[in-house]
Amino acid sequence: MKRDFSTHDRMSVATDVVVLTTDNKPLTNNRKVAEKGLQVLLVKRDEEPYKGGWALPAGFVNYDEPLLECAKRKLREKVGLDDIYLEQLYSYGDDVNRDIRGRVISIGYIALAPKEKILLNSERASKEAEWFWIESSASQWESDKLSFLSVKDPSVRITSLAFDHRMIIADALNRIKNKIMYTDAGFHLVNELFTVKELQTVYELLLGREVQAFRRVLNDKIIETDHWTDGKAHRPARLFKKRECQ
Amino acid sequence: MKRDFSTHDRMSVATDVVVLTTDNKPLTNNRKVAEKGLQVLLVKRDEEPYKGGWALPAGFVNYDEPLLECAKRKLREKVGLDDIYLEQLYSYGDDVNRDIRGRVISIGYIALAPKEKILLNSERASKEAEWFWIESSASQWESDKLSFLSVKDPSVRITSLAFDHRMIIADALNRIKNKIMYTDAGFHLVNELFTVKELQTVYELLLGREVQAFRRVLNDKIIETDHWTDGKAHRPARLFKKRECQ
Structure with missing residues (x-):
């Protein structure tokens, strides 16, 4: 039986986490009242592919590791976040070439928390993790209309993320948008x-x-x-x- | 780079499909008007584990196969169904021992169609595929309250399915229930x-x-x-x- 089973193709399984929060936008001369915006957490990749590019906190699932535990572990290891609300988003594996290294199925997760709660753990966060303002040139959350503006360095605006991560962020935004009126999702923020x-x-x-x-x-x-x-x-x-x- | 990648654990990935439809319940002496009920499609397993038991149409994803294509292929191969509405449900992999043969992540799908449409293809269906009435001893869709009554042989009532498939069916019913009022999901039936x-x-x-x-x-x-x-x-x-x- 073991032998039969091993004839099945095996593949790498990863988790990608879209961490969303809201924060006050910096006051400009024109505005007297603080305006809120949405932020997403991105990490700078330190290895190929997309080395030096921005990506979601992500990583491979160990053979004996529950999917949710992997998502939590990656948030802990990569960005110092712990004890944050997480829910499964969608599994990405219809594009068999989404990772040039080989077949990778990615289980997407959404993490939501108010900024104050996330700041408590910020000293443990990786130096390569940064918050980005989510900006959209459309009224809908559409992948190709999203751009991301660095909170730390407003001269940095990116539109292209590693892998299919921009699509995953758009999916996360749409998921929350579609359920916010009839679930408790909004309260996590x-x-x-x-x-x-x-x-x-x-x-x-x-x-x-x-x-x-x-x-x-x-x-x-x-x-x-x-x-x-x-x-x-x-x-x-x-x-x-x-x-x-x- | 290839070498680094291969150090990651690989695992088997499967798709499980919950095919739901509605049909007229058989008329009894007490009832003059046909009453509708929900049905789910199950297949009898012809290999271990759970050999001879009932399970969802399922199978392993090939290395170069999109997830959705695998779900469609298994419906074609195992139950002769083609061209049916499919949506991703949830990915099962928090229980690392959900398959005794090894680590298997399963991507659950929901398939919905009116019974008439499914009957068109029934001659191609496997002899081992059968429709079961979904019955619940609670007003909510709860995994441990579900039982399944064979349409072909009403003396067969089962409560225990292979793997975590009863939980997946309950999840599918709850997903459709939760979205039916604000999406077009119901129209597929x-x-x-x-x-x-x-x-x-x-x-x-x-x-x-x-x-x-x-x-x-x-x-x-x-x-x-x-x-x-x-x-x-x-x-x-x-x-x-x-x-x-x-």
Whole structure:
């Protein structure tokens, strides 16, 4: 039986993780109010193929390693991230030549967290990992319309990523966009306590449009707390939390 | 570079396909009106492990074969099905021991078609492929609450399938259930022209509940035609078709 089994083709299996967060964009002279944007985490490749290019945090699955554990391990090893929400996105293997080294099936994952939570671990992050603003020249998330602007060095704007990683990022954005209205996905991008405005911003960034009457639309999903923002910069705002299922 | 790459662990990759359809349940003395139920296609395994047991149509991906092509090939080879709607479900590889022969990552797919369309190809189907009624002892689709009743031989009811295939079927049912209200998934289970009642039955079977004011809920997605059912058994009913995006 073992012998029969070994006649099957074997291939390399990898995990690619799209880590998404939101952050305040730098204030310009024209804007008085901080504007939020979406960011994705990229790493600079230190080996061929695409050596020196930017890619998603990724790596090969060990023979005895659960898929999800591999995704977590790569986030730990490559970017110092731990304890972050992860979900499987899609498996990439219809293009048999997506990796010139040989047949590689990649299991895509989405990781979501508020920026504050990710910053806690930043000292452990690899020097080669960087946040990039996600910019789109279209109202939809389309792979060939995406570009990425380095947060650390705004002179760096890239449109071409290693492998099919730009397509994977577009798929991740579309997945979250398509499910954000009827699942709890959006809550992973805000802290446990949040203002309605903060949550609305997350939804609007991912949907790429305004959401009218947001408070009413989300009413079933959020619950008031007795906490308020400190009101140093603005009028104090009530903090909410996610309503847990009964 | 080739040498470095070959140091990575390689593993077997398979595709498992959950083929779902609906059909009229056999009339009993108590029922005068045909009632619809959900069916799934299973094949009897002719080799170890689980030899003689029932499993999803499945097979190993060739080194130079796109994932989707493998799923299609296995449906062709094992059950004579061709030209059927397929979508990727999820990739199974968190349980590293899900196949006792070695490490196997399985890419799950969902196939949906109206029974009439599938019957066209039935003469080519393998003798070992059979339709099973999906029955659940709970209102939700839960893996351990599912059982399967042979359409060909109602004395055969099984609860245990090969590998993790019962879990994959539950995942497929939940995936369709969760997306049916906001995607076109349900339309794959009816013919091009359908009555509102037929479409409603598909939705209600998958949701496991009645949908109130179905015609109004689906109004944006369907469009009247000038065709009617022949009205031999019942009053003629207007036929509708899916409204295509503008």
